[in-house]
Amino acid sequence: MPEIPLVPSLWRFPARPASVARARRAVVEALPRGLWPQIGEDLHLLTSELVTNAVRHGARAGEEELVEMVLWPADGHYWLAVSDPGESGGSAARMSEVGWPSADSESGRGLVLVDHLAATWAVRPRPVRGKSVIAGLPLPGGGWV
Template identity: 70%
Template sequence: MPEIPRVPAHWRFPAHPASVRRARHAVVESLPDVLRPRLGDDLTLLTSELVSNAIRHGARRPADEELIELVLWPADGHYWLAVSDPGAGKPALARPDADSEGGRGLVLVDSLATAWAVRPRPTCGTSVIAGLAFQQSG
């Protein structure tokens, strides 16, 4: 008999800067207690960067009309976080110089995540998916 997977955690937040804090809290609180010390800080940072980018670059209408979607799920020894927005842009890794004031969000994601990718959504929008590896206690 196959093991039944956990149902992914799923949230929708307004595309507003105040949602970044709410998203961080929701994601970390959904982790099993035993994994919070190992994954909590990195997952908080990934959530902050990806949600901030989705709000800044993916929202097309006023913040109170637009939603950012998050999904968190464990699979294959990783916790995967997908942050989706309605925008059509494709986020890309940049290498800003020392004087640049921005452009480091995906550099941070690239250094923290075991793997990450940008995927178009089936209907409209874009998702950035990042995974953090974990070891199950046996």
């Protein structure tokens, strides 16, 4: 009989800056305690960057939009998907191209950090509206939860 996989954790937050801290707390609480020393801090940083980008660039100002976050273990990784209602083409397609900001730039380093921390990541269009940024952190030894 096959082993039943863990059910992914799912959250929806208002597309507001205060939701970034709520998202970080949510993944800290959802991650099994034994994994915190191996991937907890990287997951915390990934969550912060991806939710911040979704709030800043994926939601329209003045509208009550939501950012969705899913966390799940599979294939020797912990996966984090952050989805927003923003366009899946145009500038979103360029999100997957990591650029290097100038030394005096005050922003633009988030995707450089994501690219460094994650084993793999991608931007995917959602079926109806919006996009998801999905990043995978490898579990130590490729292990399972």
